[in-house]
Amino acid sequence: MNKQIILKTRPEGKPSLENFDFQEIEKAQNGEIVLETKYISVDPYLRGRMRDEKSYIEPFEVGEPLESMVVSEVIESRNKDFKKGEHVIGMLNWKKQQSHNAKDLRKIDPSMAPLSAYLGVLGLTGLTAYLALDKIGKLKKGETLLVSGAAGAVGSVVGQIGKIKGCRVVGIAGSDEKIKHIQEKYDFDAGINYKTTDHMKKAIQEACPDGVDVYFDNVGGEILDAALQNINKAARIINCGAISIYNETGVPKGPRPEGILIKKSALMQGFLIRDHVKEYERAISDLAGWLKSGKLKYDETVIEGFEKTPQAFIDIFDGKNLGKMVVKV
Numbered sequence: 464m465n466k467q468i469i470l471k472t473r474p475e476g477k478p479s480l481e482n483f484d485f486q487e488i489e490k491a492q493n494g495e496i497v498l499e500t501k502y503i504s505v506d507p508y509l510r511g512r513m514r515d516e517k518s519y520i521e522p523f524e525v526g527e528p529l530e531s532m533v534v535s536e537v538i539e540s541r542n543k544d545f546k547k548g549e550h551v552i553g554m555l556n557w558k559k560q561q562s563h564n565a566k567d568l569r570k571i572d573p574s575m576a577p578l579s580a581y582l583g584v585l586g587l588t589g590l591t592a593y594l595a596l597d598k599i600g601k602l603k604k605g606e607t608l609l610v611s612g613a614a615g616a617v618g619s620v621v622g623q624i625g626k627i628k629g630c631r632v633v634g635i636a637g638s639d640e641k642i643k644h645i646q647e648k649y650d651f652d653a654g655i656n657y658k659t660t661d662h663m664k665k666a667i668q669e670a671c672p673d674g675v676d677v678y679f680d681n682v683g684g685e686i687l688d689a690a691l692q693n694i695n696k697a698a699r700i701i702n703c704g705a706i707s708i709y710n711e712t713g714v715p716k717g718p719r720p721e722g723i724l725i726k727k728s729a730l731m732q733g734f735l736i737r738d739h740v741k742e743y744e745r746a747i748s749d750l751a752g753w754l755k756s757g758k759l760k761y762d763e764t765v766i767e768g769f770e771k772t773p774q775a776f777i778d779i780f781d782g783k784n785l786g787k788m789v790v791k792v
């Protein structure tokens with residue numbers, strides 16, 4: 464039988480398994496193409512789509528299947544551009560199989576990179592790291608780059624690009640093992656475990672003795688506040704993500720950044736990867752080149768089993784992933 468995962472109820476605070484449901488559905492057939500799911504990407508931003516709120520992307524509907532970037536195999540085709548056995552990536556439902564009209568799908572080549580890599584280092588998270596640095600970070604050799612969520616999918620690529628560009632790179636993550644890992648595998652110059660550090664402002668000051676030129680923010684909240692206290696003149700702050708407040712139910716309060724931004728003539732700018740679709744090709748070509756030459760490495764936390772998809776998503780909020788969290792179906 465075919466199966467799908469629906470949003471059963473909207474989460475209040477941190478999502479839980481009760482917010483999801485599994486349904487047996489009819490076998491997919493008769494579409495222009497029929498797809499069999501191979502890998503599902505679970506991402507922090509999906510939490511935002513679970514709220515009944517207008518945003519840059521439609522909210523999920525209660526009772527309807529969830530969707531994210533998915534890698535699938537074409538198992539039936541009536542479309543001349545897609546052949547049986549080929550692999551595609553696209554924004555697809557959390558279903559084991561699905562019929563599709565073949566629009567907005569991109570073919571991917573498993574001989575170039577493992578299929579799961581197209582959801583991470585060669586997918587939206589790798590592209591986000593590359594293009595946010597390119598558009599806002601504008602790294603210069605010798606500058607200090609600070610990145611939070613440093614052992615995650617976006618953060619680990621950000622740090623490595625910083626090293627490629629000749630910067631001092633400092634990462635913030637949530638365990639000593641992660642800090643050790645980003646220094647040993649990715650060559651970060653220093654790291655801060657935010658869960659065991661009681662004075663983040665001081666810890667950043669010590670790890671970045673020349674101040675912070677670019678802060679790549681994946682988490683927001685108090686870590687952003689502490690990073691701002693350490694920025695240099697003409698610093699660039701990239702607001703890429705704010706996972707520390709995604710489960711907040713009220714309006715988050717905190718220090719106000721305007722005084723620091725004025726004093727330091729700094730730029731703080733939000734970034735959305737979907738605004739930069741035209742530049743994906745250029746970015747993927749660089750990322751793939753660095754991967755091939757060994758300058759860029761990556762990690763994946765692969766959870767096996769379609770039924771584990773909701774738990775894999777929830778586990779991101781507890782930092783259980785190293786690199787990109789993906790589900791192998």
Ligand SMILES: NC(=O)c1ccc[n+]([C@@H]2O[C@H](COP(=O)([O-])OP(=O)(O)OC[C@H]3O[C@@H](n4cnc5c(N)ncnc54)[C@H](OP(=O)(O)O)[C@@H]3O)[C@@H](O)[C@H]2O)c1
Nearest residue numbers: 507615616617636637681682704705706707734735736782
């Ligand atoms: N703007 C865009 O276009 C765009 C695109 C992709 C992703 N993003 C954003 O970028 C960020 C990273 O995404 P990703 O896919 O690469 O996820 P990820 O970093 O692979 O996973 C999220 C990580 O966040 C950390 N975390 C969880 N709760 C936290 C908290 N309260 N405070 C600090 N850290 C916390 C956890 O690591 P620790 O063990 O270190 O806590 C977890 O592993 C997310 O905020 C995401 O929404 C934005």
